[in-house]
Amino acid sequence: MPRRLIVRPLAEVDLADAARWYDDEQAGLGAKFLSEVSRTLARIRERPLQFPIVWRGVRRALLHTFPYAVYFRASDDVIVILAVLHQRRNPKVWQRRAR
Template sequence: MGRGSRPASRCGMRVSLRFRPEFASDLDAGRRWYEERSPGLGAVFAMECSRCLARIQRNPDWVAADADGVRSIRLTRFPYVIHFLLEDDLIVVLAVMFGGRDPSAWRGRA
């Protein structure tokens, strides 16, 4: 690649998702927390996570990677972050966690 060149974008490609087993419990914990505060809000949280995952799947390169290759995107309506890795044409979803939580809670999943 020449100077200033980037690899071809995966924009528009449908990249497969694979979830770490812990992701389901993260999602359920967040959903329950919001549901306890306001009935129906847990479902809204889960739908927001689904929308964010669909956005990631449509264009995973849109999110920059950190030094370890982990990409993180904040949910629009909730203070939660989805953390994922991009491995060729596979997205490995590591966690969905409260944005203020200590990163060591999910870093070992990478």
Template sequence: MAATPKLFGVIWEDVRACRVGRFPFVVCYRVLADCVEVLAVLHGSRNPSEWQSRA
């Protein structure tokens, strides 16, 4: 994710989501000019819109 952050799809405005390998987690993040800002790490079975309350 750090090497190619724009590889993963946009799920809302400028927020992208990436599944974590063999684990049932999804990382919601935003690509900034010089870094990647992680907004939430959620279990895959949780409500996908739950991260919005954390942003």
């Protein structure tokens, strides 16, 4: 059974900001970004342990088309999405959220 998925408020802000930025670059690109994030979240829910631990129990799933990563923690029954950030962002941004 898939685990319950909780998206932290700051991760929701990450998603909205990135989608808005992509839409400003090209109409419809924000929707494509969000669609790819949805597919990545589905992969995380199905098999969270396939993604590597990158810091103190935090795992990272990379998007295929966009240079973004989803940072999350997984337990037996729940997955908590901490951040969805561009891969060039300073790691301290998501590490602060993981504390």
